[in-house]
Amino acid sequence: MAIATGAGGASQQALGTSVMGGMIAVVILALLMVPVFFVSVQRVLAGDREKVEEPAEAEVAGPPAPVKS
Secondary structure: OOOOOOOOHHHHHHHHHHHHHHHHHHHHHHHHHHHHHHHHHHHHHHHHHHHHHHHHHHHOOOOOOOOOO
16 A cells, blocks of 8 residues: 555555554554563562562561560
């Protein structure tokens, strides 16, 4: 469509150029945004795991204090 000639060629060229430009833009954005999104989600999930494990580590801080009699 981007290299169309003949009857209606001008409108087909405009449409074809827009479609090709949009496809190129989406590919470039996908190549940039997917890794960023992946790392962001990975950091958020890693933070959730640390928050869940913190109380368990605090409970096992050491032996109980001796009882005075």
